[in-house]
Every structure is written in C-alpha cells, then in structure tokens.
Amino acid sequence: MSSLIINRIVPAIRMFTSHEKIMVARFDDRIELLKAENEDDLMSLDFIKKPSGILIVDETTDPDEIIDDLTVKLSTWYEFRTPHPDYILLKGIGLVAIAENAAALDVLLGAPNEPVAGVSGRVRDKIIIVTGGAQGFGGGIAELLYTQGANVIIADLNEETGRKMAADLNAHRQSNQAYFIKVNVSNAESVEQMVASTVRRFGGLDVIISNAGILRAGGLDEMTPETFALMTDINYKGYFLCAKYASAVMKVQSRYRENYFTDIIQINSKSGLKGSNRNFAYAGGKFGGIGLTQSFAMELMPFKIKVNSICPGNFFEGPLWSDPERGLFVQYLNAGKVPGAKEIKDVKAFYEAQVPAGRGCRVIDVLRAILYVIEQEYETGQAVPVTGGQNMLN
Numbered sequence: 001m002s003s004l005i006i007n008r009i010v011p012a013i014r015m016f017t018s019h020e021k022i023m024v025a026r027f028d029d030r031i032e033l034l035k036a037e038n039e040d041d042l043m044s045l046d047f048i049k050k051p052s053g054i055l056i057v058d059e060t061t062d063p064d065e066i067i068d069d070l071t072v073k074l075s076t077w078y079e080f081r082t083p084h085p086d087y088i089l090l091k092g093i094g095l096v097a098i099a100e101n102a103a104a105l106d107v108l109l110g111a112p113n114e115p116v117a118g119v120s121g122r123v124r125d126k127i128i129i130v131t132g133g134a135q136g137f138g139g140g141i142a143e144l145l146y147t148q149g150a151n152v153i154i155a156d157l158n159e160e161t162g163r164k165m166a167a168d169l170n171a172h173r174q175s176n177q178a179y180f181i182k183v184n185v186s187n188a189e190s191v192e193q194m195v196a197s198t199v200r201r202f203g204g205l206d207v208i209i210s211n212a213g214i215l216r217a218g219g220l221d222e223m224t225p226e227t228f229a230l231m232t233d234i235n236y237k238g239y240f241l242c243a244k245y246a247s248a249v250m251k252v253q254s255r256y257r258e259n260y261f262t263d264i265i266q267i268n269s270k271s272g273l274k275g276s277n278r279n280f281a282y283a284g285g286k287f288g289g290i291g292l293t294q295s296f297a298m299e300l301m302p303f304k305i306k307v308n309s310i311c312p313g314n315f316f317e318g319p320l321w322s323d324p325e326r327g328l329f330v331q332y333l334n335a336g337k338v339p340g341a342k343e344i345k346d347v348k349a350f351y352e353a354q355v356p357a358g359r360g361c362r363v364i365d366v367l368r369a370i371l372y373v374i375e376q377e378y379e380t381g382q383a384v385p386v387t388g389g390q391n392m393l394n
C-alpha cells in the first residue's frame, strides 16, 4: 500500500485514539490481514490476541473517505466504550494496532506477553528518529533518548553498527523500543522510506534529529568539486530532505490534535556560526543549515512544528576527531592546520585551549539542549550554541 496513504491515515488514527496519553500504533499488511473482511476473520487468526475491541473501516483507498468513516465510527465507539479500540481494520489495506507503548504493540500482533520494564523519562513513548544514529554524537543521543523512554529510530547508512546498537538497547527489555532503519540522508527516496517505515512501526513521528554529517577538511587547493558536492549533499541537502518528509507526517498529527507540538532538530556545529579555516565545505553547509532552520521555522510554526539547530563545540572523544586513521586530529595534523603541531596530542591541546570550559563537548551536553528544545513551546528558528563558551551569540 502506498506510503502516502499510510502516512496520512496512521498518524491520524494515533491522534484520534489518544486522550491524555499519546498512543503508539503499528501498521501491518500481511496477506491474512489484507483478506480479512470482518471481526470473525480477524479473530480466526492465531496471532490476534483477545482484544478489547476491533473497529472496521469500509473498503476504500481515498484517505479523506477513510478519515470521515473513522471519525463517525470512533465517535459512536466512544459513546459506549471508554478504551480505544485495540485494532482498526482498514479493509483491503491492512490492520492498525493501537497501544500505550511499543512492547504492548508487539503483544497485540502476536508476540509472547513477557514482562518489560516500564519507563518514566522526559520523552516517554515519543517517536524520535536520529539520523546518523549508529555512532558518534548520534549514537550517544539515541542511547540517552532511549534511556529517557523514547522509541528511538536509529537511521544510518552503516547497517551493521546500527543494527547492533538497536539490539543492544532492546536487550534492556523496556516498554519503549529502538529500531534500526537503513538510510542515506542525501537520497530523497531513502529518506521518504525512512519516514514511512517509522510510521508503519510506531504510528507517527514526534521528533526528527537530523544529525548525520560528514567532514572532509581541506583548503581551496585540496578540495575537489566531488568532495564538496558529497559534503553538501549529506550535510545540507540531507537536512532539507529530513525536514520535508518528517514535516508531512507531523502536519497530519497537528491537524487532528490541537496544540500537539513536534520538533525538527538539526545537529549543526559551532562551524555554522563562525567560519572555519580550510574547512569551508563543512562550515558553508552548516551556515546554510541555519538558514534552512530559520526559514522552516517560519513555515512550520502554524503546524506547531518547532525547528531548531543545536551547535555543539568539538566532540573530541568521538570518532570524527579521534579515529586513528580518518579522525580530524590526524587530518588536521597532516593538513598543517595547527602551526607547530608535531603530534596528535599537540593538535588536541591547541583545540582544548580555545574552550573557556577547558574541554570538548560531550553527548550529555547536546542531549540537555535537545530536551530543552523539545520541552519548549516558545522557541523556534534558533541556533543553540553548546560550546563551553567558545562561541557566544551576538
């Protein structure tokens, strides 16, 4: 079934069936479900648990007709019953299961009912995509958001590391879940697919953290047009693609629930606020990212979608800097970017000395800024520096 229909219907169902607590939902279109016509057909399937209720929507592929039918049937439903339906069968399209958390969705769709730990974090049961979430800042952010109760989509080009990370997080057996999706953020189809898979899996999207980024240092003499284009595609165009496809789903949610705020957050850099010597391809893309943030913020606030950039200082402990072969310490040493530096430790000391806080930026510093932005309802279009005092706004 077309992603367009699913992206339009499933987030609406999530909002229709949420009262105080925002639900999660899962779309399933396995063949037995596509053939099901009525409640008896569904109940004859052994993976369908004894539900508190099934609601059936007439066969049509017109999203507006489906929404109209749903609105009428759900209002009748709520006249007689307090809990939401566990399942909504969209005849000929698939089944939407609805529950309070991701582990309960598994059970509704046939998984054994094993105990899981409930969570009570600051982003409990929110649905959050982290691009470039397999390692570095993204990996750390994904892990901490999971600890704070979010359903975290680790969206990365690196399948092996990303899958392992999702499996390691899920080994904690919490009621929220981590989920890996392979994506290339510079490719429109791939980003569209990432958002569609998120909606199928969790029913909507509350926050996207556009974090995937690459850095290849070099002055004008060294920088090839190909490397410049690659960096721009990932760091700049990738952010546009994330905002484009994520906002479409977020708009559906805001349409069906008043004052439902969602977030597009770009992990920018202090190099988005101040030029960076022999690093213009990176700084240029990051400066551009702030222009996108300010413009998206104006366009999307009517839909209660906040758009902010977070501008971290250097994350010396992460692989971007510390990888022994391709890390920035090695690159900058070889490029002669730090006058007089003979060893990696000289490069590191040079950069640490530029930070009033005397150390590099850490994942927890960035996470605090992310949680601030998510919890705010009155902050959009900003570039929030997290630089230990190295960059101060004018």
Ligand SMILES: NC(=O)c1ccc[n+]([C@@H]2O[C@H](COP(=O)([O-])OP(=O)(O)OC[C@H]3O[C@@H](n4cnc5c(N)ncnc54)[C@H](O)[C@@H]3O)[C@@H](O)[C@H]2O)c1
Binding pocket: 131, 132, 133, 134, 135, 136, 137, 138, 155, 156, 157, 158, 183, 184, 185, 186, 210, 211, 212, 213, 214, 234, 267, 268, 269, 270, 311, 312, 313, 314, 315, 316, 318, 319, 320, 321
């Ligand atoms: N490391 C720093 O010092 C620092 C400082 C400020 C800002 N940042 C920003 O933080 C973000 C993350 O940087 P990092 O240092 O953690 O990087 P990293 O290289 O450690 O990790 C980047 C991740 O992105 C993934 N990725 C790369 N290209 C991709 C693509 N096309 N599609 C999907 N995934 C892709 C990689 O597989 C990797 O898992 C970047 O946007 C970067 O500009 C980093």
